[in-house]
Amino acid sequence: MRLRVATFNVENLIARHRFGTAARIETAAAMSLFEFSSKEHREAVERSVAVALEDDKRQMTALAIAEAHADILCLQEVDSLSVLEAFFANYVHRLADKRYGHFRLRHGNDVRGIDVACAMRRDLVAGPGAVRATSHAELTFRDLDVFDDDLAAMGRLETDRLFQRDCLMVDVDLGEATLTLFVCHFKSMSNGRDDGRIATRPLRRAEARAVRRLVEARFGPAVAEANWLIIGDLNGCEETIGPGARVIAEGESGLEPLTHGFAVNPLADLPAHERWTHFRRAWSESEGHIVERHMQLDYILLSPALAAASPAPEVEIVRRGLPYRVPLDPRQENRSLAALATSCDRYPRVGWDRPKASDHCPLVVGIDLPARRNPPQA
Template sequence: MQLTITTFNVENLFNRYAFLDSPWEDRSYEKFIQAIGVVSIASRAGDLVPYPISEIQRNNTAQAILDSKPDILAVQEIENIYTLRIFNETYLDNYFDRMICIDGNDPRGIDVGLLLRKDFNANIQNIRTHIDEPEKGKSIHRTSFLNSGYWVTGAIFSRDCLEVDINLNGKIITLLINHFKAQDKTQASVVRRTKQSERVAELVTQCAKSGKLPIVLGDLNATPVDKSLVSLLKHPLLKDPFPPETWTHYYVPKKNMSRLDYILTHKNIKSISTHIVRNGLTTKCKKYDGPRYPTVGQEHTEASDHCPTSVVIDV
């Protein structure tokens, strides 16, 4: 059975439309997230910028997903299950019919999720979250934050490691969907990512021992040479089907292309091909001279700063 698995950091679907000067209570969520805003949240910096996510951006994000033709799609930086459903119906013409998202440990609305293509012959068997796993020697504490979530300290995972078992014709693949700690030029972020990588590596080993085929995927927020990812990239049960020159992300301030997004498959899974959709990248990325969507320009039109990254496997 051949199938396409894709991972994509969508750089927020709707969240930057949120008005910050009024509470959520007694408001229609659908209208709230689709309102035309005058400010938006730059999620990585946490500051305000004088523009919302545009309709062009949402359409280009959707087109990048559709062009990837995923049977299974892992996403990062989504607000919640409601935004996934609305985005799927409004912009993807209900391409997916099964969606999973559990509120994670980041109150900024950047959770991870999973979607399965409509009529895809697979069964979701188990869903596990790891939001309540503490770092060694620490306790988890949650504090209500801005009436929208909880600020969490002491947890291993910045967001979550969403673990999903899927039955494919009698074989179980276990997807471990992640969005690791971001790089912030401090040793603390390296240490945090290292702990996250080590824990996911343990989960890989546990899955394999129980007869499942683990696949680690998502935005790991580090390049392959970063020491924080050693536990995964050197794991004896995993392989990286992508070529060494792969890049998946463009960082505008430094005009830098790098690889932050990964799909690491169990060594016994046959990889047929890989592909990356870059048509939605900002035109500021001069080193990419391939085709782009007609509406993509320099600012506020790109699909994301990440590229949908896919592997075709045979299970």
């Protein structure tokens, strides 16, 4: 059975124009230029700006989903089930050839209220009973025995919840076979600060260890023979790609419990200039200049059984929704404003920095699903 599975961080698909007291980055720039007579006046204008910008952005997000052409789509940074369903009804289904349903979302631990979610082709399964979702958001470091000295040094407690968002386990009965998805969104690198990657690595390492233990607990001794995927924005990488497609070793990512000898990352076999789903351009205090890096933050990790069944899986990364400031080919040496601004292969109305589909790319992997039924969940 052939399936196209995708992951996509859709960047704040939310019904709110603010995260508590913090303004969203999309509206903050324009709002900073104006003065308002009252807080109420400011909030009314901000809501109007947010709605207008959101419509442009979500048309592009929907285009990226349509281009991914996935049978199963895992998403990150979704506000609620109602927002997810409204987005598919009013944006995706006006553009895509496929029709999606079987939406699954459980509220997790993110302080902004953004969650992981899953959507599937309507005709992929027989009915709602064939898709079962289990949240692990309430598990603590102690529950899965992943607490260590590095976490203690960060001020974390054994009794704290370990997942920054969730690990949503989705069991799918496809008739002739079953598939289990572990949908994740790991701790971010603190918006790319120079020290953010290392400072937050203990949390990602704990999440990776926890996901591995959940997979092992789900399948027991048959873990290598089962059909499962670990999928989502894992926010870590052991390498980045610099200008000219120069590969830069970044050391430990925190994802090693998953990527070293447990699951298979199909992007690892791609040429260096293709192994990325995210781009960062920022000032580096330590280096004293602007640093540009392409990197893989989004993953579809295959079980050994799925990797063996798909020895050369089809891999696609949809990049046409990225803003013009992003060089789509890391081999490109000329990164002047003139060169980037005249690069084509973007969706209509994509801007220099915004609007855009997201700051991440949809990652799609085509797999051959063996006719095997995973053991029932205990």
